[in-house]
Amino acid sequence: xxxxxxxxxxxxxxxxxxxxxxLNFTQSKKVxxxxxxxxxxxxxVEQAAAEHVNTRxxxxxxxxxxQHLLAVAVDSIAGKSEEKGIESLFTKGGTVLTATSxxxxxxxxxxxxxxxxxxxxxxxxxx
Numbered sequence: 001x002x003x004x005x006x007x008x009x010x011x012x013x014x015x016x017x018x019x020x021x022x023l024n025f026t027q028s029k030k031v032x033x034x035x036x037x038x039x040x041x042x043x044x045v046e047q048a049a050a051e052h053v054n055t056r057x058x059x060x061x062x063x064x065x066x067q068h069l070l071a072v073a074v075d076s077i078a079g080k081s082e083e084k085g086i087e088s089l090f091t092k093g094g095t096v097l098t099a100t101s102x103x104x105x106x107x108x109x110x111x112x113x114x115x116x117x118x119x120x121x122x123x124x125x126x127x
Contacts, residue, residue, distance in 0.1 A: 005025075005026075006028075007025075007028050010111065011025040011028075011073075011077050011108075012025060012028045012031040012032065013025050013031070013073040013076055013077065014030075014031050014034060015069045015070075015072050015073050015076075017069070019068060019069055019072045021072060021073070021076045024076050024077075025076065025077050035114065038114070038116065046117075049117040052117055053115055053117065066113075066115070070110065070113075074108055077108075
């Protein structure tokens with residue numbers, strides 16, 4: 001990891017619902033700009049979007065899709081194709097994510113995540 005990375009040990013990554021890394025951690029300013037724009041555009045939770053996410057995740061009991069998106073984000077940070085314990089990030093207790101020592105990343109903990117949805121044109125799909 002670059003010692004000049006200003007947000008270390010925190011990483012911001014924007015991953016689309018299709019598991020594409022739209023903005024990686026080296027583009028943290030753009031991720032923050034996106035979050036700021038969303039905060040000014042949406043001042044409260046849109047009920048239809050919340051219901052869509054709750055239905056998709058079975059009220060938060062099935063986070064498999066979002067765990068996969070998190071794995072994509074971790075891969076983009078760590079630069080590796082496989083990590084152990086990704087499921088532990090969404091459960092209470094310890095986190096078991098490791099990267100090779102040459103990459104310098106020991107483990108991750110989710111501090112916060114934001115699910116953006118697009119409810120335009122009558123369709124619901126997540127971004």
